[in-house]
Amino acid sequence: AMCFPRHFRVGECDGVCIMACAVAMGISETTFSNARRDVTGDRARHAGRSKVRQGRRSKEDECLDAWIRLQREGMEGDKQTGRRWYYGKLSEKELWKRYSADRDRAQQPLVGTAKKLWKLWKSHAEILERPPCGQDACNFCSANLSQRDKLTGLENDPVARARIAELDAEKTAHTKFNNAERENYTDAVALAEHRPHEMTCLTIDAPTRHQFDLPSQARSQRDKAKKLDPQNRWQSKVEGVLDAGVGMMAYVARSCIGGGPNLVCTVLMLALFCHHKLGRVLGHVLHLQLDNTTSENKCVCVIGLLGLLVHRGHFLQCRIFFLHVGHTYNDLDQTFSPLITEMLQKAMPTISALLTYLLTKLAVQRVREVRDLPHLWDFDGLLLKHIDLKGGFAHARAHARLRLRAH
Known part of the structure; x- marks a missing residue:
């Protein structure tokens, strides 16, 4: 078997690879490239693939970033210099829901993901999120809705189905109590x-x-x-x-x-x-x-x-x-x-x-x-x-x- 000892080195950078092995065995670079054509096919090299992927990411980012800039039209703030804008505090789920609704109204397909939109939203340092200064929401309703959302799609599970029925019964009793007070x-x-x-x-x-x-x-x-x-x-x-x-x-x-x-x-x-x-x-x-x-x-x-x-x-x-x-x-x-x-x-x-x-x-x-x-x-x-x-x-x-x- 033809092999190289561990002390063999090729080039000034001390690099050992399959290409160096082929050259040492007398195989030309063209022959080696043709032998790997079945693997690489017509794909670009690593630099080319990264460029295509970067271009695809940039297109999504530009679309999401344009939507964020469009939202600033209705915000409070200094619209002359654009240094400071105020907006209500949003969660990642609420932000994506608002973006999806806007795209549906414009009859346009969704671009990007919720995590990417959230990351871009947070990168806009000029948008200052201000929490609501009114009265808090009902703690019971918020907790009930949060637990109910976690069980969405699990209706076929008997345990989840029983828990859903229990949450719905608690919500009904809470609503009945508030209606009586009203x-x-x-x-x-x-x-x-x-x-x-x-x-x-x-x-x-x-x-x-x-x-x-x-x-x-x-x-x-x-x-x-x-x-x-x-x-x-x-x-x-x-x-x-x-x-x-x-x-x-x-x-x-x-x-x-x-x-x-x-x-x-x-x-x-x-x-x-x-x-x-x-x-x-x-x-x-x-x-x-x-x-x-x-x-x-x-x-x-x-x-x-x-x-x-x-x-x-x-x-x-x-x-x-x-x-x-x-x-x-x-x-x-x-x-x-x-x-x-x-x-x-x-x-x-x-x-x-x-x-x-x-x-x-x-x-x-x-x-x-x-x-x-x-x-x-x-x-x-x-x-x-x-x-x-x-x-x-x-x-x-x-x-x-x-x-x-x-x-």
Whole structure:
């Protein structure tokens, strides 16, 4: 057998390979190449194959990157220099779902993969993902949906099928519980509309923070004033009150005058004053529907104010009602959603322009009052020194309702 010892070396680089062996045996390079033609065929060499593969990757990257740049058209940020853009926080699955929907609407085939799109999305350092500053989603619904998605496609497995049935039963019971709580609210609204002497129902809620920061411009504009978006702007909060059977009130509070329970209590009293000024009788029971937040609504100050209203004889009973976290959607949210969407397409330079816009757009909701609050009443200083919490409060469900009766 013809072979080489281990100490044999060819060339200056000390390389030992089958090509060097063939040359040492007297076989020409052409003969050696022809002998391997059945293996290589018409394929290009390694450099050529890499070039083709790189070109294919670049084509997919260009398509995905163009889609990402297109998404920036509707984002908040400095569109003049393109240095900073703000967008809601997305998961890899949500991003791919949005991309797939856009391609389907354009009747174009999908290009690339979810991982490649996610990698390119993260490589755009100018896009700053901002998590939502509104209320959290329902923890039960999120966990139930996550576990249900993991079992998709395993319906033929008896164990998985039993688990799916268990999750569906838990979801049905959860939905039934939330629907029962919502029926309590709708019944109070109906009673306040048809029997105002028995019930007065107020719903107080506010949109998500930063939605009404001024000055603001339409997102579609491309001028230098767009540089205002990433800057610190005049922060304002719009607190809406829906009085069942009467109409809607909106109050604009600047961040410099404060917020929290003082804002909620101030708005509540102003809404009751407006209710009385319009000639509407106060009912025996006040039903107060609030957002399920601890810092502003589920606090001693709000409860103390309702106790004061009962103590002074304005109502025989006051009820605070909180829907379950993640299921607090109400009529005010339904009003604010199109209001904010249309506002993003308009220029809003001053507080006067914002008040005029609210008066115009809320006319269909029978708006009764739109005011810019110059200050807030200090209910914390007024009430907290007279409240003793040693006994606590008696209530059936902390997130559902708390009643105060006159004795």
